[in-house]
Amino acid sequence: GAVVSQHPSRVICKSGTSVKIECRSLDFQATTMFWYRQFPKKSLMLMATSNEGSKATYEQGVEKDKFLINHASLTLSTLTVTSAHPEDSSFYICSAPRRGLEQYFGPGTRLTVT
Amino acid sequence: SQQGEEDPQALSIQEGENATMNCSYKTSINNLQWYRQNSGRGLVHLILIRSNEREKHSGRLRVTLDTSKKSSSLLITASRAADTASYFCATDVQGAQKLVFGQGTRLTINP
Numbered sequence: 001g002a003v004v005s006q007h008p009s010r011v012i013c014k015s016g017t018s019v020k021i022e023c024r025s026l027d028f029q030a031t032t033m034f035w036y037r038q039f040p041k042k043s044l045m046l047m048a049t050s051n052e053g054s055k056a057t058y059e060q061g062v063e064k065d066k067f068l069i070n071h072a073s074l075t076l077s078t079l080t081v082t083s084a085h086p087e088d089s090s091f092y093i094c095s096a097p098r099r100g101l102e103q104y105f106g107p108g109t110r111l112t113v114t
Numbered sequence: 115s116q117q118g119e120e121d122p123q124a125l126s127i128q129e130g131e132n133a134t135m136n137c138s139y140k141t142s143i144n145n146l147q148w149y150r151q152n153s154g155r156g157l158v159h160l161i162l163i164r165s166n167e168r169e170k171h172s173g174r175l176r177v178t179l180d181t182s183k184k185s186s187s188l189l190i191t192a193s194r195a196a197d198t199a200s201y202f203c204a205t206d207v208q209g210a211q212k213l214v215f216g217q218g219t220r221l222t223i224n225p
Contacts, residue, residue, distance in 0.1 A: 032211055034212055041220070042218075044157075046215075103147070103213060104159070105149075105158075108155065108156045
């Protein structure tokens with residue numbers, strides 16, 4: 001069964017609004033989680049590393065004020081897309097490492113900004 | 115930045131044939147992993163091979179790793195229609211848990 005969940009699975013929002021995506025590890029604790037975005041028929045691009053109890057680490061070129069990450073507990077990380085625009089429409093996927101090596105991925109959230 | 119390159123980008127074969135996908139990477143790694151993704155879905159972990167391993171099997175999957183060439187291959191034997199998906203290799207960044215993904219291979223198995 002799934003060990004990492006994401007909510008919502010799909011969201012449509014209007015341009016200028018903010019959207020929050022949740023990533024939960026279901027039966028294990030994750031001090032670190034990762035957020036990726038994926039454009040259609042493209043690969044996954046790492047956006048940021050979410051660290052429990054401290055600031056997220058963003059990859060080069062990712063706006064930290066645009067994509068707010070909060071890792072408030074050992075099982076939950078949230079990604080908030082602020083003031084969303086159509087170019088933010090994408091598939092967002094989180095992952096969490098378990099037992100140090102293997103990463104478990106959430107089912108993804110498809111964001112459409114109109 | 116992406117460090118993995120995969121070829122072919124797309125592969126279409128008949129059911130029952132073997133499918134081979136290749137992945138190259140640029141920096142030193144601790145391990146390399148292969149994932150499958152069905153259209154619009156999350157990733158499913160297939161197999162992990164450590165940097166000190168050269169070959170690994172799991173069911174119909176066979177993965178090789180050549181660290182001297184910084185390359186890996188994924189072989190799916192006796193392909194089935196259900197194997198139709200995108201396949202990605204992912205390498206860890208030494209000293210970190212984050213993964214860097216290759217561009218992926220879109221595999222189509224024709225019945």
